[in-house]
Amino acid sequence: MALAGTSVHGVALPVVAVQVLGASPGQVSLLAAAATAPAFFFALPAGVVGDRYPKRPVMVGTDLAAAAVVAAVPVCWAAGVLSVPVLYTVALLLGTLTVLHQAASIAILPELVDRAQMHQANARIASAFSLADTAGAYGGTFVVGLVGAVRALWLDSLSYLVSAWCAWRIRPSAVRRERAGRPVRMLAGIREGLSYVMRDPIQRPMVLSLVCHAYADGIVVTYFAYTLLKRLGADSTGLGLVMGVTAVGGLVGAALATRLVDRYGPARVILAGLLAYAICAAPLLIARPGPVWLGVIALAGAVRTAAAVAAGTTQRSIRQQLCPPELQSRAQQTSVWLVTGLRTAAALTAGGLAAAFSVHTALLVGTLLHLVPAGLLWASPIRRMTAMPAPSPSKDGPRVP
Missing domain, CATH: 1.20.1250.20 (MFS general substrate transporter like domains)
Structure with missing residues (x-):
């Protein structure tokens, strides 16, 4: 509500x-x-x-x-x-x-x-x-x-x-x-939360991948509606339909997330989700005016959102399962702070690329940058996770399979 x-x-x-x-x-x-x-x-x-x-x-x-x-x-x-x-x-x-x-x-x-x-x-x-x-x-x-x-x-x-x-x-x-x-004191608490996220071998690559994903997505989103309205000739109704179909993908991704993780493991779901998100941005780069291409972009947007939700809920669940109870809010808000701070930088980057080259160049750069988060996680211990973290029989907390 x-x-x-x-x-x-x-x-x-x-x-x-x-x-x-x-x-x-x-x-x-x-x-x-x-x-x-x-x-x-x-x-x-x-x-x-x-x-x-x-x-x-x-x-x-x-x-x-x-x-x-x-x-x-x-x-x-x-x-x-x-x-x-x-x-x-x-x-x-x-x-x-x-x-x-x-x-x-x-x-x-x-x-x-x-x-x-x-x-x-x-x-x-x-x-x-x-x-x-x-x-x-x-x-x-x-x-x-x-x-x-x-x-x-x-x-x-x-x-x-x-x-x-x-x-x-x-x-x-x-x-x-x-x-x-x-x-916990305010400044000491903030430092403790930042230190935990940046030193933990699982939390750090996950948060950095989210930050890179948000930066790349911010570049693309800056000119998403502009491209539909200006280059592809869509009207406000077409834009609304694309946004509506895209939003439905979130429901699909949430419904399938746990089944996919149970069958393929969290690492594969996260990595595949990030790669699918990058690939499904490609239609916006090659689309031409007309209802067919708007339909393709809408469908690709739904797949992107489904992939993002499936990967995102899996990442959040891993982070929450591994994070100590007394650091749950601070670990979560550290990623929120970093992601939010980069949104302005992403918009400025998009504007600079569009001014120096073209809007299409900005979209291309943002789409290519979407591959970086998958690379970060592939190079981290997350790549070896075949199941969700499970509670340890001792009091030491969860273990990573």
């Missing part, structure tokens, strides 16, 4: 800025930056918070706070004091609360399920995330068109209240929660 709410206000806030307040393009750009900046600045502190405090109260508190922040927009509108700076403040607060909530909600999983069920649980969560993200985006667009952007935010606020109620019903394992909730 919280993710669906995030998708709804992601649609509604820019509409309020443009249609209600008459914001300029520069102001809309700043609003988008205000919404995404907290992911970089607060990812690491959020990891410490997630490890320092019980995660369920963090999830409930951030949902309740987000409900109040979202409701401030229609309240200010009714009072006649709504302005663009108010939207900046709302976007910043919502971005910060989202970072805190996700740091706790992702890392709470090892407190809820046994290690043997971790991958299946992550696959189900990925399926729910894909469904909520898609439903939130399309549903948000529909609701905004039906009742208006300002009134739609009342429903957005309600979704956060429902999410808070759902989070309150979660009952983590008392033993696991006690192990995960050890007090």
Whole structure:
């Protein structure tokens, strides 16, 4: 519910800025930056918070706070004091609360399920995330068109209240929660999390592969819609259909992830997923105008998303199974911080390549860079993993098959 709410206000806030307040393009750009900046600045502190405090109260508190922040927009509108700076403040607060909530909600999983069920649980969560993200985006667009952007935010606020109620019903394992909730100072906690990820022979290549994947994907995504609209002559309906079909791939990948790992092993699923992601980017490079090529791109996008979800849930499950309980949030947020920080760099790289050469060159470079993550994992101990990590009979933690 919280993710669906995030998708709804992601649609509604820019509409309020443009249609209600008459914001300029520069102001809309700043609003988008205000919404995404907290992911970089607060990812690491959020990891410490997630490890320092019980995660369920963090999830409930951030949902309740987000409900109040979202409701401030229609309240200010009714009072006649709504302005663009108010939207900046709302976007910043919502971005910060989202970072805190996700740091706790992702890392709470090892407190809820046994290690043997971790991958299946992550696959189900990925399926729910894909469904909520898609439903939130399309549903948000529909609701905004039906009742208006300002009134739609009342429903957005309600979704956060429902999410808070759902989070309150979660009952983590008392033993696991006690192990995960050890007090730690902020700066020392951040250093400990970074050090753990960068020194661990399994965590390090996985996180670095995610970072490289995000950088390559950021280059391609920068000009994905531009290429469809400009070079391939698609209209907004065609773009929407491509995005919709692509999103369905996430549900397929989540449904197949555990079966593929059981049959072929985690290493093969991760490596094949990363390679499939790179290969399925090729149609965008050679496509020509016409509905047939749009269909090919949409189908390739669905396969890419399925491969990404299957590989991503497998990586996350391995990392959670191997990570000590007291470092779950910080390990997760270290990768979030690195990935978020490279998104801006990827967009700037794409712009530089397009300015110096062409948009097609930027897409080509991004597609080729998608091969790097698979190379990193092939050169790491992950290549030898034939099964998911299993609990050790001793108290030393999980072992790597």
